[in-house]
Amino acid sequence: MMSTTAIRYDRVMGRWPDGATERLERAALELYQSRGFESTTVAEIAERAGLTERTFYRHYADKREVLFAGAAQLQDLLVRLVAEAEPSLAPIEAITAALTGAAAIFEERRSLVSQRQKVIAANPELQERELIKLAKLAAALAEALGQRGVPEPAATLAAEAGVAVFRVAFDRWIGGGDQRSLAVTITDSASHLRELTSAR
């Protein structure tokens, strides 16, 4: 598997220009915006990035995945935030704390996030991919709650509800009507859910 040598290199090296993934992701987003997702071929994306179609598939499993490269990091961050949340917090509170804690990531790149979301909103295939990413995120959050001692089905329900809260808040935040920060919108949606379920 890995060589016994311990020395590793920080700088990317090689005969090829750096930043292939960045170029591919940028080219894909631009083409998906201008021609639409279905009308752009993988060959076109690769060409715009100065690569071949085959190389595209060495970086991304399929034509959709190029838009979801950041999902893994987001999930890792949220899982860590849940794990590091105050032990005294209830499950739902730990989840919402993690969500608001990660909100900055979106707020720092609102323009890019907005463009990406417009492309996704225009294509059912991309929506499917986004939904399964969110489902896996919910499963990972449920697992993180489990590590905190939350039993099932409470862990899964809290995680799914948390993701639903995030979805609703995110849509409002991106939608534009809501001028508040994403973090505030999340806590607002969470309290809405609390009212809904606890109300008699």
Place this chain on the structure above:
Amino acid sequence: MMSTTAIRYDRVMGRWPDGATERLERAALELYQSRGFESTTVAEIAERAGLTERTFYRHYADKREVLFAGAAQLQDLLVRLVAEAEPSLAPIEAITAALTGAAAIFEERRSLVSQRQKVIAANPELQERELIKLAKLAAALAEALGQRGVPEPAATLAAEAGVAVFRVAFDRWIGGGDQRSLAVTITDSASHLRELTSAR
């Protein structure tokens, strides 16, 4: 578009055997079970059903859709149940009432539903399709709540939470560990969610 003639016919007629969709759905499920989803071609499904590949695509938009033919009827039923629920019921209660009311549809075909779910569980592509069906279901339920006078974002949150409750309950019911009826499992999950969100 439509002829001015008012006479319509109940019996399917024509030179072709009836039940093409039933044959296609049955053939698809069987092949997806035995060879796996990815390893079966649409041509094989069509051949087993006594048809051609092109005809398959006249009945279903794509290779996955053949497993989700019943989703539309389920959605219609749930929307109707929400609309017909007691006006005094709170949003979440109307949703759970509809879900338990539709549970019988699954309980009557537990074997078929279980086989189908095993196939879906084995394939990410099929999971994506299921997730978007559930998302559209949630949107339809939110719309139905809107007709009852429930404002946003409460309607969407209640619908999303309701679908999450159903997912958790369905998984437990199918998973086998839970010997209770699906309807009971749903109400149980709903009360779990209530405890989670209202708990101090």
Place this chain on the structure above:
DNA sequence: GAGACTGATGTCAGTGACTGACGTAACACT
């Protein structure tokens, strides 16, 4: 009852997503 119409199917050719196998060349390591 002849002719026009309809609806479900077959046939065929084509595009594009995705994969496996193999080759290449800069760079690193020994």
Place this chain on the structure above:
DNA sequence: AGTGTTACGTCAGTCACTGACATCAGTCTC
């Protein structure tokens, strides 16, 4: 200098999916 690795290119192939056109049993119109 030799060896291995890594990131890429090239090529051939499968299969999902689509558009265009043909067929023909049954129906409708007159």
